[in-house]
Amino acid sequence: xxxxxxxxxxxxxxxxxxxxxxxxxxxxxxxxxxxxxxxxxxxxxxxxxxxxxxxxxxxxxxxxxxxxxxxxxxxxxxxxxxxxxxxxxxxxxxxxxxxxxxxxxxxxxxxxxxxxxxxxxxxxxxxxxxxxxxxxxxxxxxxxxxxxxxxxxxxxxxxxxxxxxx
Amino acid sequence: xxxxxxxxxxxxxxxxxxxxxxxxxxxxxxxxxxxxxxxxxxxxxxxxxxxxxxxxxxxxxxxxxxxxxxxxxxxxxxxxxxxxxxxxxxxxxxxxxxxxxxxxxxx
Numbered sequence: 001x002x003x004x005x006x007x008x009x010x011x012x013x014x015x016x017x018x019x020x021x022x023x024x025x026x027x028x029x030x031x032x033x034x035x036x037x038x039x040x041x042x043x044x045x046x047x048x049x050x051x052x053x054x055x056x057x058x059x060x061x062x063x064x065x066x067x068x069x070x071x072x073x074x075x076x077x078x079x080x081x082x083x084x085x086x087x088x089x090x091x092x093x094x095x096x097x098x099x100x101x102x103x104x105x106x107x108x109x110x111x112x113x114x115x116x117x118x119x120x121x122x123x124x125x126x127x128x129x130x131x132x133x134x135x136x137x138x139x140x141x142x143x144x145x146x147x148x149x150x151x152x153x154x155x156x157x158x159x160x161x162x163x164x165x166x
Numbered sequence: 167x168x169x170x171x172x173x174x175x176x177x178x179x180x181x182x183x184x185x186x187x188x189x190x191x192x193x194x195x196x197x198x199x200x201x202x203x204x205x206x207x208x209x210x211x212x213x214x215x216x217x218x219x220x221x222x223x224x225x226x227x228x229x230x231x232x233x234x235x236x237x238x239x240x241x242x243x244x245x246x247x248x249x250x251x252x253x254x255x256x257x258x259x260x261x262x263x264x265x266x267x268x269x270x271x272x273x
Contacts, residue, residue, distance in 0.1 A: 006181045032177045051182060103235075104226060104248025107172055 001039055008051045012058070018050045028052050030074055033105055063090075078106040172229040174222075191221035194228070203273060204228050207266035208259075215253035223249050227263045228270070236267040 009015035019026050025047035027035055038044035052058070058074040063085040071080065080086060081097040100106070170189070194202035204227050207213070214220045226249050230236050235245040242263050243256075251259065 006179065008181075029182075032179075036177050049179075053182070102248030103245045104172070104174060107229075 002045055004046050005048045006051065007048070008054055010054060012055055015050055015052050015055065018048075022048045022050070026050060031076075031105075076106070077101060078103065081106065170229075170232070172226060189225075191224055194224070202228070203269040204231070204262070204266040207262035207269075211258045211262040211265055212255070213258035213262040214251075214255050219249060219251045219253075223251065223259055227259070227266070230263060231267045231270050236263050239264065 007018060009018055015028070019028065025045070027044065027046040027049055029035060029049050029051045030053065035044060035046075035049075039046070052074065055074060058072040059076065059079075061069070061071040061075040061080055061083070063069045063083050069086075069090070077097050077100060081094055083094075087094045097106070175190075194205060196202075201209070202224075204224050208220065208224060208227075213223070223246070226246055227236075230242060230245045233245070236242050239260050242260050246259065246263070
C-alpha cells in the first residue's frame with residue numbers, strides 16, 4: 001500500500017480545514033470499512049487521511065421527537081439499531097439497519113451515513129471502467145462481466161469470461 | 167453498553183488505537199497460562215478444524231457473551247454471522263459459546 005499521512009481531527013472545524021487544505025488526495029476516515037477495502041485494491045490511493053472518529057458531537061442521535069428523528073452523520077449502525085424508540089415505533093428502520101451488515105461490521109463502527117463514491121465501485125485498479133452486469137427488467141441476464149480477478153486468492157489466473165463459481 | 171468494543175483488526179490502522187487498550191487472542195489466557203473459558207470451550211467442543219479463523223471467532227464469541235447476546239443458539243448465530251469458517255465448524259462454535267457463556271458469567 002502506498003504511504004500516506006494520518007491525522008486525527010479534534011473538532012469539526014479542524015476536519016473541514018484539513019480536507020480543504022489537503023487537496024484531492026485527502027479522504028475522511030469514519031468506519032473505514034469502505035476506504036480500507038478500496039485502498040487494499042488500489043482503487044483509493046489517498047495521500048492523507050483525516051480521522052473524524054473523535055468528533056463525538058456527530059455520533060449523537062435523538063429519537064425522542066414527535067415529528068422527526070435526528071441522527072448525527074457518525075451515529076453507529078449498531079447503536080442506532082439498539083435504540084428502544086426506533087425498535088418500538090420505527091420497526092422498518094430498525095430492521096433495515098439490522099439486516100444491512102453483520103454485527104462484526106455494525107459494531108466495528110459502520111457509520112449510518114456512508115459515502116461510497118459510485119465511481120470507486122466501477123473502476124478497476126488501473127482506472128479502467130468496470131462493466132456493470134446488472135440485469136435490466138424484461139431482458140435476459142447480462143453476459144459475465146470482465147472483472148479484474150488478478151488479486152483474488154482462488155480465481156487469479158482463471159479466464160474472467162467463465163462464470164464465477166463461488 | 168459495555169466499556170469495550172469489538173473491532174476488526176483488518177479495518178483498523180494501528181495509529182487509530184493510539185492511547186487505547188487493545189486485547190487480542192494472545193491476551194485472553196491468564197498469566198499462569200490457564201486458558202480463558204471460551205478458549206477451553208473451543209477445545210472441548212471441537213470448534214475448529216484448520217484454525218485460521220479461530221482467533222477472530224474466539225474474540226467475537228467473548229464479545230457476544232459480554233454484550234449479553236448469547237442467550238439462545240439463534241441469537242449466537244446472528245451475532246457471530248460476521249465471522250466465516252470455511253471448514254464449517256459452526257455447530258461446534260455455537261456449542262462452545264453455549265458452554266462458555268455460563269462459566270464466563272460466573273467468573
